[in-house]
Every structure is written in structure tokens, then in C-alpha cells.
Amino acid sequence: MAKQTRKVSKKRSIRAEDLFQLRIATSVAISPDESKIAYTVEKIDPDENKYFSHIHVLDRKTGESSQFTHGHIADGQPVWSPDGTQIAFLSTRKKKTGIYIIPATGGAERQIFEREASISNLQWHPDGKQFVFGMQYHDSHFITDEKEKKEQPVYRHITRLFFRLDGSGFLHQDKWAVYALTIETASLRKISKSRYDLIYPTLSADGKSIAYVSNRRRNPDKDNQYDDLFIIPFKGGKEKRIETPEGPIAGPVFSPDGKSIAYLGHDNPKDGWGITNTHIWKVNLVGKAHATNLLKKFDRMAYDQSITDTGDFFGLSPITWSHDSKRIYFLSSDTGNTNLFYVPARGGRPTRIYRGKCHIKQYSLNGNNKTVAMIRADINNPGDIITCPATYEGEKKATTLTNLNRLLHSEIKLGKTRDLMFKSFDGTEVQGWLVYPPNFNPKKKYPSILQIHGGPRAQYAHSFMHEMQYLAAKGYVVFYTNPRGGSGRGETWAEAIKEGWGDLDYRDCMAAADYLEQQKFINKKKIGVTGGSYGGYMTNWMIGHTNRFKAAVTQRSVVDLKSFFGSSDIGWSLEREFDGTPWDNAENYKKCSPITYFKKVTTPVLIIHSEQDLRCNIEQAEQMFAMLKYLGKKVEMVRFPEEPHGLSRHGRPDRRIARLDWISKWFDKYLK
Numbered sequence: 001m002a003k004q005t006r007k008v009s010k011k012r013s014i015r016a017e018d019l020f021q022l023r024i025a026t027s028v029a030i031s032p033d034e035s036k037i038a039y040t041v042e043k044i045d046p047d048e049n050k051y052f053s054h055i056h057v058l059d060r061k062t063g064e065s066s067q068f069t070h071g072h073i074a075d076g077q078p079v080w081s082p083d084g085t086q087i088a089f090l091s092t093r094k095k096k097t098g099i100y101i102i103p104a105t106g107g108a109e110r111q112i113f114e115r116e117a118s119i120s121n122l123q124w125h126p127d128g129k130q131f132v133f134g135m136q137y138h139d140s141h142f143i144t145d146e147k148e149k150k151e152q153p154v155y156r157h158i159t160r161l162f163f164r165l166d167g168s169g170f171l172h173q174d175k176w177a178v179y180a181l182t183i184e185t186a187s188l189r190k191i192s193k194s195r196y197d198l199i200y201p202t203l204s205a206d207g208k209s210i211a212y213v214s215n216r217r218r219n220p221d222k223d224n225q226y227d228d229l230f231i232i233p234f235k236g237g238k239e240k241r242i243e244t245p246e247g248p249i250a251g252p253v254f255s256p257d258g259k260s261i262a263y264l265g266h267d268n269p270k271d272g273w274g275i276t277n278t279h280i281w282k283v284n285l286v287g288k289a290h291a292t293n294l295l296k297k298f299d300r301m302a303y304d305q306s307i308t309d310t311g312d313f314f315g316l317s318p319i320t321w322s323h324d325s326k327r328i329y330f331l332s333s334d335t336g337n338t339n340l341f342y343v344p345a346r347g348g349r350p351t352r353i354y355r356g357k358c359h360i361k362q363y364s365l366n367g368n369n370k371t372v373a374m375i376r377a378d379i380n381n382p383g384d385i386i387t388c389p390a391t392y393e394g395e396k397k398a399t400t401l402t403n404l405n406r407l408l409h410s411e412i413k414l415g416k417t418r419d420l421m422f423k424s425f426d427g428t429e430v431q432g433w434l435v436y437p438p439n440f441n442p443k444k445k446y447p448s449i450l451q452i453h454g455g456p457r458a459q460y461a462h463s464f465m466h467e468m469q470y471l472a473a474k475g476y477v478v479f480y481t482n483p484r485g486g487s488g489r490g491e492t493w494a495e496a497i498k499e500g501w502g503d504l505d506y507r508d509c510m511a512a513a514d515y516l517e518q519q520k521f522i523n524k525k526k527i528g529v530t531g532g533s534y535g536g537y538m539t540n541w542m543i544g545h546t547n548r549f550k551a552a553v554t555q556r557s558v559v560d561l562k563s564f565f566g567s568s569d570i571g572w573s574l575e576r577e578f579d580g581t582p583w584d585n586a587e588n589y590k591k592c593s594p595i596t597y598f599k600k601v602t603t604p605v606l607i608i609h610s611e612q613d614l615r616c617n618i619e620q621a622e623q624m625f626a627m628l629k630y631l632g633k634k635v636e637m638v639r640f641p642e643e644p645h646g647l648s649r650h651g652r653p654d655r656r657i658a659r660l661d662w663i664s665k666w667f668d669k670y671l672k
Contacts, residue, residue: 011413013438013473016660018412019466019653020046023404024311025383026053029078029087030364030373035060036104037364037373038078038087039385041067041404042311044653048072051650055089055102058385058401065402068106075100080366082128088112090119099131099181113181113188116141118172121200125234126207131181132191132234134201134212137174162221164569166614167644178212180234191236196220198230204254208234211242211261213249222572224248225269229261229283242283244291247271250278250316255325259286260345262319262328264302267293272577274457274487275494277301280319280328280343294328294347299490305333306359306461306488307453310382312649320365321345322390329353329372329390331360333488336419336431336461340372342390351392357419359383359463365390379417379433381405382464408464413438415472419462424484424511432481432512433460435472440521447526447671448516450549451480452509454533456497459488467648467660474664475672476528479516483508499579501592502541509538513548525550526671530663532556532648533616537594540624543605544597551670553663555608556645559620560595562586567617598627604634606666608659610643610651638662 027040037060042053055075058065069075074092081088081104088101091109098114099122112131120134143149156170164170176197180189191210192198197220201212211231217223227249229242245267252263261283268276279295280302295302303317317331327342332350338359343350354360354374361375361383372390377383382405388398408414416436421429437446449471453460460480468478482488485497485505497505509529517524528551531539536557543552558564562582565571575581582589590596605628609621621637628635640659643651647659 011411014408014412014414014466014469015473016470016657018407019656020044021405021407022310022382022466025361025375025385025402025404026311027076027078028362028364028373028375028385029080030366030371030387031080031104032082032084032367034367034371036084037385037387037401038068038080038089039373039375039402040076040078040089045072046653049653051653055087057087057104057106060387060401063401066106068102069109077122079122079124080104081124082126088122088124088131090122099133101183112183112186120176121202123201123203125180125203126205129183131183132201132203132210133179133181134176134199135179136172136176136197139172139174141174160221161219161572162224162569164614166569167646169612169614178210178232189236191234192232192239194239200249200251202252202254203234204258205256206258209254209258210234211252211254213252213263223269224573225271227265229263231261231285242285243289244281244283248278251318253319253321255321255345256323257325259325260284262294262321262345264316264319264330270576272495272498273573274301274455275491275498277491278303278316280330282328282345282347292347294343294345295350296347298332298343298350300332300334301487302330302332304331304338304359304361305457305459306336306338306463307455307458308359308377308382308461308463308465309467309649310377310464311361312646317362320363322365322369323367329363329365331363333459333461335488336433336459336482337488338461338463340374353390353392354388354398357462359461376400377463379419379462379464380408380414382408382466414469415478416440417468422481422511422515424508426507428484428508430481430483430508430511431460432479432515433468435468435478435480437472437475437477442521444521445523446475446477446521447528447667448477448479448522449667449671450509450512450516450527450529451478452529452531452535452538453480453482453486454531454535455487456485456501456505456534457487457494459486461488470660471664471667474668476667477516477519477522479512481509481512483512498577499588501537502545502594505538506541506545509542510546510548528552528667528671530555533645534558536616540594541597543601543603544594545600547602549603551667552603552605553608553666554605554624555659556610556613556616556647557594557607557620557624558616559593559624561589561593563623564616564620565589567619569614595623595627598624598633599631601628601631601633604666604670606662607635607637608640608662609637610640610645610647612642613645615645636666 102109178192178201232239340354341350359377363374530553532555539554
């Protein structure tokens with residue numbers, strides 16, 4: 001009998017369209033008895049060309065995971081009931097946001113509440129019969145005529161400095177307030193009555209008090225880093241201000257014993273763009289209130305600063321008390337990683353629970369805090385649900401519970417990624433990652449692309465980046481780095497470029513180009529550069545100061561800091577970064593603006609920008625295109641209608657594909 005051989009399918013390179021195949025875990029919540037884990041998975045429907053997300057529940061005893069919600073909906077933020085029998089979650093359906101409940105054993109979800117509004121910080125009351133949350137009604141809620149809802153207003157009367165937000169559009173007139181909702185009757189009660197925004201509401205363990213944050217400055221938009229902490233009885237009544245240092249406050253949480261509140265913040269309200277370390281502060285509620293920085297000697301931020309194009313997690317991460325009120329858990333980014341830590345409630349040196357080359361995107365603790373559930377990503381994986389003991393070096397006993405993206409391992413051959421440290425002009429070590437083409441041959445000479453991250457206070461990390469793998473699959477060696485001015489290396493590292501963008505950061509990026517040229521497998525004459533947001537700023541800066549790059553793609557970039565001050569949704573906050581306004585410090589704004597040097601540009605450049613980008617307004621791209629075109633430079637522009645600043649992370653799927661296609665076509669034209 002002839003011997004049969006099993007045919008082994010050949011793996012292929014990753015494609016832009018593989019975005020449609022990815023499954024992204026976006027939230028995680030472990031049950032009170034730690035036996036089950038609820039999590040949310042987002043995916044793209046290629047026919048609808050939209051994102052949808054659903055609730056899944058994993059049974060830790062059986063290892064089985066079940067999808068609980070279905071359809072063309074966007075479910076998220078699951079929260080377990082105190083007795084663990086139900087799961088509440090938020091869902092956006094037909095342009096309305098609702099609160100839903102589903103049994104922990106599965107079944108049909110039940111809508112409890114729905115409004116044309118934004119809802120945040122959903123929490124169960126300890127009695128299991130009520131919810132507490134923050135809510136802001138949308139302007140459309142107050143319009144009763146359906147025809148009028150669909151039409152644009154006759155005019156908009158603007159009186160605030162901060163009147164729009166990228167990704168959201170014009171801000172709604174209603175203020176954020178705190179509400180309680182009775183589940184059985186669906187009756188809504190407004191707990192707080194204030195003419196100010198009340199944000200980050202949090203309920204005490206006994207259900208008797210609610211804490212929240214509010215900015216009571218005369219001009220809260222301009223003085224947006226002066227927050228206050230308040231407590232109000234759950235039943236309503238007079239609020240009480242809790243004494244804290246001047247500075248920003250976020251994510252307050254009561255200790256289980258009710259004696260303290262912990263929050264994220266710092267005491268430097270005149271801080272630049274995220275230089276001063278955001279730490280965990282604790283306020284004693286028994287006796288004289290006193291706020292203490294628990295991480296005084298910890299030279300890192302107490303939240304996730306890693307960026308990726310598979311899920312938008314960058315930003316403040318929640319902090320969690322241990323059940324005995326002795327520890328506080330938090331995420332922190334450190335030299336290309338985001339790991340889980342805890343700090344003693346008395347303060348001191350933090351303990352890293354889960355370390356390693358990875359990106360912990362979210363975590364959840366509940367009940368007796370014996371186990372922590374997390375979304376863990378790394379260079380080759382957008383993220384899976386894992387668990388580990390909530391103790392020191394818990395990763396040694398970690399268990400991976402899902403395999404959401406089998407495609408990346410079974411069908412696709414990813415490019416190998418090498419993490420490294422290289423030296424800048426002054427000997428400073430800079431972190432970077434080299435991504436090789438899937439079938440890399442060290443004897444060949446490859447074109448290469450230098451990628452620069454946005455922020456500037458952010459970091460590339462040990463986290464899966466579809467874009468980097470895609471460009472490597474197109475035949476490029478991709479090099480992405482963390483130059484000075486970014487995150488993950490402490491305050492001195494972040495402050496290095498304050499008042500002087502385009503100096504040390506530029507030199508670090510050029511050192512990255514030097515490193516590329518030194519590699520035997522790199523074609524020195526075929527190096528390109530690209531970046532978005534601040535990375536776009538640096539791309540613009542580099543092509544105005546050197547002709548070493550044979551092609552450039554600048555994305556959602558900053559061109560002129562003076563006009564950015566007024567055209568960006570948060571542009572006026574540049575005053576803190578550059579120690580003055582464009583009229584007080586005109587020379588430095590001009591010196592640090594790439595447009596000042598565009599006459600020197602010789603590099604062919606493609607400008608990619610979104611037309612509804614309120615962070616880096618489209619006028620920045622238009623200035624650049626008009627000036628370079630007028631000067632006879634090689635320049636083209638691609639505009640994406642309707643899209644905000646975050647097109648590469650969560651834009652309309654077909655436009656994300658088109659963006660990648662334009663980037664690769666431009667580099668193919670000049671580097672191949």
C-alpha cells in the first residue's frame with residue numbers, strides 16, 4: 001500500500017484586507033467568584049463595512065467560551081452584578097445608547113434604559129437593584145421633531161474655548177451629570193445638580209456615597225488641569241469638596257473599607273503635554289483629609305501609554321483596590337512594555353505582577369482578588385484573554401484562555417520582529433524594532449521605511465502592529481523607534497523636547513536612519529520615512545532638514561504651530577508645551593514649525609489627511625500642499641472624507657485599506 005503524505009499548505013504574507021479577519025478584545029471583566037470572565041470582541045463586517053462588538057463569556061472550569069450577544073450592534077463595558085448572576089453592559093443601537101442586562105448563564109438580553117446620550121462609568125449598586133453612572137444628553141435628545149433631527153442646525157453659537165473634540169464633533173450643550181437608575185421600574189434619578197461637568201462617578205462599597213471630579217475654575221477650558229474631588233450622598237443632598245493638591249484628577253475609587261479614595265493625577269497644573277508623571281494619590285476620608293502621592297519615587301506614568309493600530313487603548317487606565325484595602329493595582333508603560341503593578345496603600349515601591357515583553361491592554365479584579373484577568377498583546381498577537389495570580393511574578397502561572405486570531409498563526413507568515421537598543425549622537429540609547437520581510441534573505445539589499453510615532457508623549461511597544469507587518473510583507477524592512485520626547489522612560493526623557501521640538505527628537509530619528517544604513521541588508525539609497533500626528537510633524541521636519549530620505553508620507557500632521565494653536569480642538573494647550581502663546585513667543589513657534597523650512601524640501605512627499613480631523617485640522621495639510629506645489633516640489637495629497645484624526649486605528653474599514661494602499665504605492669514608486 002502506497003504511503004500517504006499529508007499536504008502542508010503554504011503560509012502567505014499578511015494583506016491589508018486581513019484587517020477584516022482580525023478579532024480584537026476590547027474589554028474584560030471577571031466575575032465576583034472568579035469562575036467566569038466576560039469580555040468584548042470587536043470585528044469588522046466586510047459587507048456592512050462597519051465595526052460590531054459582542055459580549056462573550058468564558059467558563060474557567062470548562063475552558064469553553066460562548067458568544068452571548070449577536071447582530072449588527074456595538075456592545076461593550078460588561079459589569080458583573082454583585083451576586084454574579086447577571087452581566088450589565090452598554091450597547092449602541094440605532095444611534096441610541098442603552099443599558100442592557102443578560103443572565104450569566106446566557107439567554108436573551110433585556111434593555112433597561114436607552115437614551116440619545118453618552119453614558120460612562122456604569123456600576124451596580126451593592127443592593128443589585130440599581131445602577132449608578134455618568135450621562136450627558138446629546139443635543140438631538142431635546143429635539144422632538146424627527147425631520148428636524150436629521151437636518152443641520154440653522155447656525156451654531158459658540159461661546160466656549162473648548163467647543164469641539166476630535167472623533168466626537170461639536171460638544172453637546174448638556175453637562176455631564178451623575179444618575180441612579182432603578183432596574184425594576186427603569187426610573188431615572190439625577191443625583192447631582194450642577195452647572196459644571198461632573199465626571200468619573202464612583203460608588204462607595206456600602207452604596208451610601210458617590211465621588212466624582214469637577215473643574216470649578218472660572219475658565220475650565222483654559223485651566224483644564226485644575227480639578228477638584230467631591231463626594232455626595234447616594235440619596236442626594238449637598239456635595240462636599242475633598243481637599244487635594246492643584247492638578248488634574250481622574251478615575252477616583254473608594255477603598256472597600258470606605259476610609260480612603262485613590263485617584264490618578266499629579267500636582268503640576270502647568271505641566272506640558274503629559275510630562276509630569278501621573279501617579280496614584282490617596283486621600284484619607286477619616287479624620288483630616290490629606291492627599292498623598294503613593295508613587296513618589298516611581299519615574300513612570302500609572303497608565304497605559306502604548307499605541308497600536310489594533311484597538312484604541314492608549315490613555316488613562318482604571319485603578320483597582322484589593323478587597324482588603326491594602327493594595328492598589330494599576331497599569332504602567334515602561335520601555336516598550338505595558339505591565340500590571342500594585343502599590344501598597346501606605347505608599348512605597350510598586351510590585352510588578354505581570355512583566356515581560358508585552359502590552360497589557362486591560363485588566364480586571366473582583367471578589368477576593370486571587371486572580372486577575374487581562375487582555376495581553378505582544379508583537380505577534382493583537383490580544384488574548386489570560387489569567388494569572390494577583391501576586392508577585394504572577395506571569396509564571398499565567399494561563400491563556402482564548403485564541404482569537406488563529407489566522408495569524410495558521411495561515412499567515414508574519415515578518416520576524418527584532419527589538420533592540422541603538423545609540424544616538426550623544427551616546428543615549430534609543431529603543432527600536434526592526435521588522436523583516438517574511439521571506440527575509442540577509443544577502444539581499446532591501447528598501448526600508450522609518451516609522452515615527454505620534455504623541456509626542458506615547459510609545460511604540462511590544463504590541464501587534466498590522467501596518468508594520470503589512471509594509472514588511474510588501475518587501476520593506478520597517479524600523480519603528482521611541483525617540484526622546486516620548487513616553488515609557490520617565491519625566492526627563494519626556495521633557496527633553498519641551499519648548500524645542502525638532503532638536504533632540506530629530507537627532508534621535510536621524511540616528512535611527514544611521515542605524516538602518518549600517519545594516520548590510522539595507523539599500524542606503526532607498527530609505528523612506530513616515531509618521532502620523534506628531535510623527536507627521538517630525539516627518540515634515542526631517543524632509544525640511546535633510547535630503548537623505550528618497551520618499552516621505554506625512555499623515556494627519558502638524559505644519560504650522562501658530563495656526564495649529566487656533567485650528568486644533570486642543571491647540572491652545574500648546575501654551576504649556578512651548579511656555580507661551582504664538583504672540584508672546586512668536587520666534588520659537590516659527591523656529592519649531594516645519595513650514596519655516598519647506599523651501600529646502602527635495603524629498604517627494606505624499607500628504608495623507610482626514611477632512612474631519614479636529615486634532616490636526618485639514619488646514620495644516622492644505623498649507624503644506626499649497627506651498628510645496630507652488631514651489632514646484634514633488635507633492636501629492638490624499639484626503640479622506642468624514643474621517644477624524646484616528647483613521648489608522650478605527651476609521652471606516654475601506655478607508656483604512658485605501659490608506660495602506662496609498663502608503664505602499666508611494667513608497668513602491670520611489671523606493672523600488
